[in-house]
Amino acid sequence: MTPAPLAARLRDPSGPLFFPVTAYGPDGSLDLDVYRTHVRQGVAAGAAAVFACCGTGEFHALLPEEFEASVRVAVEAAEGRVPVLAGAGYGTALAVRYARLAADAGADGLLAMPPYLVQAGQEGLLRHYRQVASATVLPVIVYQRDNAVFTPRTVVGLARTEGVIGLKDGLGDLDLMQRVVSAVRTEVPGDFLYFNGLPTAEQTQLAYRALGITLYSSAVFCFVPEIALAFHRALETGDLPVAHRLLDGFYRPFVELRAQGRGYAVSLVKAGVRLRGLDVGEVRPPLHEPAEEHVKQLAQLIERGHALLEEDA
Numbered sequence: 001m002t003p004a005p006l007a008a009r010l011r012d013p014s015g016p017l018f019f020p021v022t023a024y025g026p027d028g029s030l031d032l033d034v035y036r037t038h039v040r041q042g043v044a045a046g047a048a049a050v051f052a053c054c055g056t057g058e059f060h061a062l063l064p065e066e067f068e069a070s071v072r073v074a075v076e077a078a079e080g081r082v083p084v085l086a087g088a089g090y091g092t093a094l095a096v097r098y099a100r101l102a103a104d105a106g107a108d109g110l111l112a113m114p115p116y117l118v119q120a121g122q123e124g125l126l127r128h129y130r131q132v133a134s135a136t137v138l139p140v141i142v143y144q145r146d147n148a149v150f151t152p153r154t155v156v157g158l159a160r161t162e163g164v165i166g167l168k169d170g171l172g173d174l175d176l177m178q179r180v181v182s183a184v185r186t187e188v189p190g191d192f193l194y195f196n197g198l199p200t201a202e203q204t205q206l207a208y209r210a211l212g213i214t215l216y217s218s219a220v221f222c223f224v225p226e227i228a229l230a231f232h233r234a235l236e237t238g239d240l241p242v243a244h245r246l247l248d249g250f251y252r253p254f255v256e257l258r259a260q261g262r263g264y265a266v267s268l269v270k271a272g273v274r275l276r277g278l279d280v281g282e283v284r285p286p287l288h289e290p291a292e293e294h295v296k297q298l299a300q301l302i303e304r305g306h307a308l309l310e311e312d313a
Contacts, residue, residue, distance in 0.1 A: 006083055006108050006109050006139045006165065007139065007165045007166070007191055007193055009048075009049070009082075009083050010048075010049060010083065010166075010193060010215065011191065011193065011215075013048030013049065013215065014046065014048050015045075015046035015047055015048045015229055015232055016046075016047060016048065016216075016217075016218035016221045016225075016228045016229065016232050017047070017048055017049050017051060017195075017215065017216065017217050017218060017221075018039075018042040018043070018047035018048075018049065018050050018051065018218065018221050018222070019051045019054050019055070019056040019057060019217050019218070019219055019221075019222065020035070020038050020039050020042055020050065020051075020052060020056070020057055020074070020222060021038065021056055021057060021058070021222055021266070021269060021270045021273055021280050022035060022053065022057045022058050022061075022062065022070055022280075023035040023038060023279075023280040023281055024280070024281030024282065024284065025281060026281070028281070028282075028284065030062075030066050030069065030070065031280075031281060032069060032070070032073050034278065034279065034280055034281075035070060035073055035074075035280075036073050036076070036077045037278060038222075038273065038278060038280060039052070039073070039074050039077035039078065040077045041225075041278070042221065042222070042225065043077065043078050043079075043081055043082055045221075045225035045226075045229070046225065046229050047082055047221065047225075048082055049082050049083045049084070049085065050074050050077075050078050050082060050083070050084045050085070051084075051085045051086075051087070051111055051217065052070060052071050052074035052084055052085070052086050052087070052107070053067050053070050053071055053074075053086050053087045054085075054086070054087040054111050054113075055087070055113075055265070055266070056219045056222065056265070056266055056269055057070070057087070058266060058283065058284060058287070059087040059089060059113065060089075061283075061284040061285075061287075064097065064098065064101060067086075067087075067098060067101060067102075068101040068102075068104065068105050069105075071084070071086045071101070071102050071105035071106070071107050072105040072106060074086075074107075075105060075106035075107060076106075083108040083109060084106070084107050084108055084109075085107060085108060085109040085110060085111055085141070086098075086102035086105070086107040086109075086110060086111070087110070087111050087113055088102060088110045088111070088112050088113065088132060089112065089113030089114065089115070089116070090113075090115065090116045091115055091116055092115070092128050092131050092132065094116075095112065095113075095115070095128070095132045096131065096132055096135040096136070099112075099132055099135055099136040099138060099140075100135065100136060102136075102138060103136050103137060103138050107138060108138070108139075109138050109139040109140065109141065109165075110132075110136065110138050110139070110140045110141065111141050111143055111168065112129055112132055112140050112141065112142050112143060113143050114143060114144075114145060114146050114147050114148035115128055115147065115148065117147070118147065119147050120147070120148075122150065122151055122153070122154045125148055125150065125154065126154050126157045126158065126161075129142050129158060129161065129164065130161050130164075133161055133162065133163035133164050134162070134163070136163070137163075138163075139163055139164075139165045140163050140164045140165065141164075141165060141166040141167070141168050141193065141195065142158055142164060142166070142167050142168070143168045143170060143197060144167055144168065144169050144170060144171055144197075145169075145170030145171055145197065146170075149171055149176075150167075150180070152176075152179045152180045152182070152183035152184075153183065155167055155180045155183065155184055156183050156184055156187050156188055159184045159187075159188040159190070159192045160188055165192070165193055166192060166193030166194060166195060167180070167192070167193070167194055167195070168194075168195035168196075168197035168217070169194065169195065169196060169197055169198070169213075170197040170198055170199075172198050172204065174207060174208075174211065177194070177208075177211055177213070178211055180194075181194065181211055181212060181213070193215060194211075194212075194213040194215065195213070195215040195216060195217060196208040196213055196215065196216035196217070197216070197217050199219065199255075199258065199265040200219065200220060200251060200254060200255050200258060200265075201216035201217050201218065202216065202218065202220065202228070202231050202246075202247070202251050203247065203251050203252065203255050205235060206235075206243065206247075209235065214235075218232075219265065219269045220251075220254070220269070220272075222269050222270075222272065222273050223269060223272030223273045223275065223276050223302070224272065224276070224302055224305055224306075226306075226309060227246065227250060227305045227306075227308075227309065230242065230246065230309055230312065231243060231246045231247075231251070234246065242312050245308055245311070245312070246305070246308060249304060249305070249308045250301065250304060250305040250308060253301055253304075254298075254301055257294060257297055257298060257301065260290075260291075260294055261288075261290055261291065261294065263283070263286075263287040263288060264290055264294075266283055266287055267282075267283045267287050267288065267289055267290050268290050268294065268298060270282070270283055271289070271290050271295050271298060272298055272302065275295070275298065275299050275302065276302075
């Protein structure tokens, strides 16, 4: 798939962007059969794209061979119905290696994670992502967060880089994002994509839409796709009463619960998938499982979310 077709498929999604968890067996090894089921269920539920082995999918915890096998299974499970993108990260050499593994596995594109650990300057960051983009035929979306925060000028440079089609923002600085969007719109007219990549992005998506950023990742889709779809429809149709009810009754409490433990942006989502009947296993270290009381609260919150959907039916 060339960059233009992928960008076109992502620009006006029919549903949420799905970031599946990675499934492990009781011994902690990869469980590709369960993972295949998880991805198939998400695509069948209405996902517009699959982002395999990214943050929610514990990219950091996967060996290269596990990564390639997982991406390959995600591609097979999607059956061409939606595009599949894969994570790529660490230092430049390893990011290039993961990019090539993703291409070999049949992925349609890449989400380029921040470089490992180092606090690099803008020139070095731009060079890093340009090298990743030049090393693969896959279109690249660059993930801004943590130690990879860009000035508007650097994002202009990224937008001018062949193969780089978008920026996913996991920082949440709306002033910076407005300046980024303005700079790229002024200096690189075209169809550069922007994504809200904050944890539980639905919580901030009304604010991002005011900047013209309509794309967002949905970890909640992993375990309550019906709620994620209802929220997505409310945004697309301008049904603010429904959006506000879901924000007030489900998303805000979920965000507050997620804040009760480090790493809950992944482990609590994985617990949610298990609560819905698919045993995807536990998270790998250094992440840890959520407290039993928090899992009980999550189960109650899922029930509350379903009750809200019934009110709107």
